[in-house]
Amino acid sequence: xxxxxxxxxxSAFKYLVGGSSLIVVAFFVMIFVMLAVRSYPSIAxxxxxxxxxxxxxxxxxxxxxxxxxxxxxxxxxxxxxxxxISLGMSVFFTEYAPRRVxxxxxxxxxxxxxxxxxxFGIWGLWIVxxxxxxxxxxxxxxxxxxxxxxxxxxxxxxxFLASLVLTFMIVPIISSLTISLLSTTxxxxxxxxxxxGATRWEVVRHVALPFSKLGIFASIILALGRALGxxxxxxxxIGNSFVWPFSSISLFSPxxxxxxxxASELYEAVDVLHxxxxxxxxxxxxxxxxxxxxxxxxxxxxxxxRNASG
Amino acid sequence: MATKLVTERLSAxxxxxxxxxxxxxxxxxxxxxALVGPSGCGxxxxxxxxxxxxxxxxxxxxxxxxFLDGIDIYGMDPMDVRRKIGMVFQKPNxxxxxxxxxxxxxxxxxxxxxxxxxxxxxxERTLKSVGLYDEVKDDLRRSGASLSxxxxxxxxxxxxxxxxxxxxxxxxxxxxxxPASTSRIEDLIRKLKSEITVIIITHNVGQAARIxxxxxxxxxxxxxxxxxxxxxxxxPKSPITERYITGRFG
Amino acid sequence: xxxxxxxxxxxxxxALVALTGAAVAPLFWIIGSxxxxxxxxxxLEFLTSLPAPFxxxxxxxxxxxxxxxxxxxxxxxLGIPLxxxxxxxxxxxxxxxxxxxxxxxxxxxxxxxxxxxxxxxAFTLIVLSFRHYTGVAATLALGIMxxxxxxxxxxxxMRVVSDDLREAGMALGIPKYNITTxxxxxxxxxxxxxxxxxxxxxxxxxxxPLLFTALxxxxxxxxxxxxxxxxxxxxxxxAISGFADWVAKAWGASLLLVLLVITINVAVRxxxxxxxxxA
Numbered sequence: 026x027x028x029x030x031x032x033x034x035x036s037a038f039k040y041l042v043g044g045s046s047l048i049v050v051a052f053f054v055m056i057f058v059m060l061a062v063r064s065y066p067s068i069a070x071x072x073x074x075x076x077x078x079x080x081x082x083x084x085x086x087x088x089x090x091x092x093x094x095x096x097x098x099x100x101x102x103x104x105x106x107x108x109x110i111s112l113g114m115s116v117f118f119t120e121y122a123p124r125r126v127x128x129x130x131x132x133x134x135x136x137x138x139x140x141x142x143x144x145f146g147i148w149g150l151w152i153v154x155x156x157x158x159x160x161x162x163x164x165x166x167x168x169x170x171x172x173x174x175x176x177x178x179x180x181x182x183x184x185f186l187a188s189l190v191l192t193f194m195i196v197p198i199i200s201s202l203t204i205s206l207l208s209t210t211x212x213x214x215x216x217x218x219x220x221x222g223a224t225r226w227e228v229v230r231h232v233a234l235p236f237s238k239l240g241i242f243a244s245i246i247l248a249l250g251r252a253l254g255x256x257x258x259x260x261x262x263i264g265n266s267f268v269w270p271f272s273s274i275s276l277f278s279p280x281x282x283x284x285x286x287x288a289s290e291l292y293e294a295v296d297v298l299h300x301x302x303x304x305x306x307x308x309x310x311x312x313x314x315x316x317x318x319x320x321x322x323x324x325x326x327x328x329x330x331r332n333a334s335g
Numbered sequence: 336m337a338t339k340l341v342t343e344r345l346s347a348x349x350x351x352x353x354x355x356x357x358x359x360x361x362x363x364x365x366x367x368x369a370l371v372g373p374s375g376c377g378x379x380x381x382x383x384x385x386x387x388x389x390x391x392x393x394x395x396x397x398x399x400x401x402f403l404d405g406i407d408i409y410g411m412d413p414m415d416v417r418r419k420i421g422m423v424f425q426k427p428n429x430x431x432x433x434x435x436x437x438x439x440x441x442x443x444x445x446x447x448x449x450x451x452x453x454x455x456x457x458x459e460r461t462l463k464s465v466g467l468y469d470e471v472k473d474d475l476r477r478s479g480a481s482l483s484x485x486x487x488x489x490x491x492x493x494x495x496x497x498x499x500x501x502x503x504x505x506x507x508x509x510x511x512x513x514p515a516s517t518s519r520i521e522d523l524i525r526k527l528k529s530e531i532t533v534i535i536i537t538h539n540v541g542q543a544a545r546i547x548x549x550x551x552x553x554x555x556x557x558x559x560x561x562x563x564x565x566x567x568x569x570x571p572k573s574p575i576t577e578r579y580i581t582g583r584f585g
Numbered sequence: 586x587x588x589x590x591x592x593x594x595x596x597x598x599x600a601l602v603a604l605t606g607a608a609v610a611p612l613f614w615i616i617g618s619x620x621x622x623x624x625x626x627x628x629l630e631f632l633t634s635l636p637a638p639f640x641x642x643x644x645x646x647x648x649x650x651x652x653x654x655x656x657x658x659x660x661x662x663l664g665i666p667l668x669x670x671x672x673x674x675x676x677x678x679x680x681x682x683x684x685x686x687x688x689x690x691x692x693x694x695x696x697x698x699x700x701x702x703x704x705x706x707a708f709t710l711i712v713l714s715f716r717h718y719t720g721v722a723a724t725l726a727l728g729i730m731x732x733x734x735x736x737x738x739x740x741x742x743m744r745v746v747s748d749d750l751r752e753a754g755m756a757l758g759i760p761k762y763n764i765t766t767x768x769x770x771x772x773x774x775x776x777x778x779x780x781x782x783x784x785x786x787x788x789x790x791x792x793x794p795l796l797f798t799a800l801x802x803x804x805x806x807x808x809x810x811x812x813x814x815x816x817x818x819x820x821x822x823x824a825i826s827g828f829a830d831w832v833a834k835a836w837g838a839s840l841l842l843v844l845l846v847i848t849i850n851v852a853v854r855x856x857x858x859x860x861x862x863x864a
Binding site for chain 1: 609618619678691786790825
């Protein structure tokens, strides 16, 4: 009897942990399924409507291209700005910073990573926006505003502002990964370079950075994935309008992203077509972010495979 | 002397690689048998076949037979086997998150069955039998990992003994310890054999000569020689045995 | 332009410091703004009362604080157990099996799903089906978000436990479920608790999933099945409203939220360090 009960408990536990894992898998699958099901009305109505260029709730036209492009553009700009900043800080951290500074910096990076997005949003909206408008947007519009990319009128809320706030949100991601990569450059390679009389920077440039190239690339992709899905900070500072890019290509015009559209419209959407179009946008976002994140993972697997054999 | 544990043509594999070849050996009750031989020759694998831990490795396979008191070990419930045949490892492994007394009775408390035994009495008895009681009795609630290496190993032996096994397998129990601890444990083994059967793997031929009644020599997965210890060392029958004993290879 | 290597090095260091400053400044700037703007709103009334009728000043965010705590607790009730069990599965039962690697990939993928999308899922599953905004949907969304964080922390802390101890347990005839829970998990306790706390902090800041599940409310929470106010949604609603009184309250709520999140993170750091010193 005792043996049976032990065997029973062992099996029960095995099924418990296995079952929980399957529940998690089920959740994941259900996310896809539910989003697909609830976007069906929009797809059935007109499969290509979501790829149109006008979103007009009153007329029942739901073209999501401005939002999709807004998502891609804001994330791309944010990544472009974040990479030099993150790399700069990472190199400073690993090569030049004294121990105390390093300790302080790592705390700062960790803290930044935990600041909620809505906090970035309120800060971006009420503190950064006025400053950016006065000291960056207005002067630029005033001077080179004839270039469409920098043309006015510049309201505070814009694609540029959203990209800027996004930048600061993703810097910690790239930095923490890059720092750990740079610190694990094999000592022998460094020493070889140093013995040739190289300066610290030259060691970094010719040894550490190239060695960590792949990992840094992966961290950038991960940061991109994060930026694509970022909602609150972006929604609060981007202006949520369909001006960009078809009425104005300017970085300083208000724009929208998939996330800002859904966040600002879903709770008041009544019309079935409206709701299902928003859900469809969400499904598109899900697919994009999954693709981006899986590529990052593929790169990381290739790195660890290379490290294991090399 | 009755035989306690018998193997008949016991063979074992790791995947495709055969590490034990047809080992047939009979261990006497309440004696100390030493298993000697160069590293990697299957000694650890052999004793792990006896307490059915080898089969837990992925890709592991066992063939042949093993009997405890005439009962087929591979027909029994594996957990039963392990309670009757205890094991002590080379590197002491007390549970760090448990106190000394909890370590001693871990096998009993966590066996999945409710035990009505008086655990405190068992703790005192086994710690005394391994000579550890006086050293730790002031605070039995200390973590098991807070002891010195030699003390930790004696704790592990106590932990195994608390299960009241009939056989105890020891895989190089003193090779990670200093000489003083080593000799204490050797004394302990000499004392233990009056109650249970001991099979001890040792790298140290001197140790085998000191404490064992019988010695078996395993080389490249095969049993080369098995004899009373005195005769094993004084007049080895196989030339390989002789070369090993005289240290020509190790 | 011929620049000596030393000068070049100095210029580069200057550039690196500047970039580091750019990376680091936002943290101080944000915290500074929050403290500066939020402190003035702090009062007992602020923390414990309901919002005042629209247009008048006074009142507070008591219901939002309570709402955040309630939703977080319920979400933890879903996310932490599932996360720990899945982590145990991945650490002890999933070796090299097809199911194991599938689960691992999916848990990893789940952690990359934007919170908005998870909220959208809860919205489509519950809110649309029952035509009712409800805290239950919010709990589901936030709970799902916690799972990968807790699972990963659990798995990693269990993997670190030396195999010696598992072997010792097996040699004593201890059944696997006890080895896993009473020995390995017990040793991994610290990591599991840290992971759970960090996951709790993480969902405290998540706003997007709440926008169309728990929605908002100006009253005390009446039940998990109803819409509820939360700190995060309050900050969003009040900040974009433009009304001075509301914006000020949004700063106050931000201060509370940041305090909560930072306190948990500092506590986890401190606990982690103590472990190393104590061991």
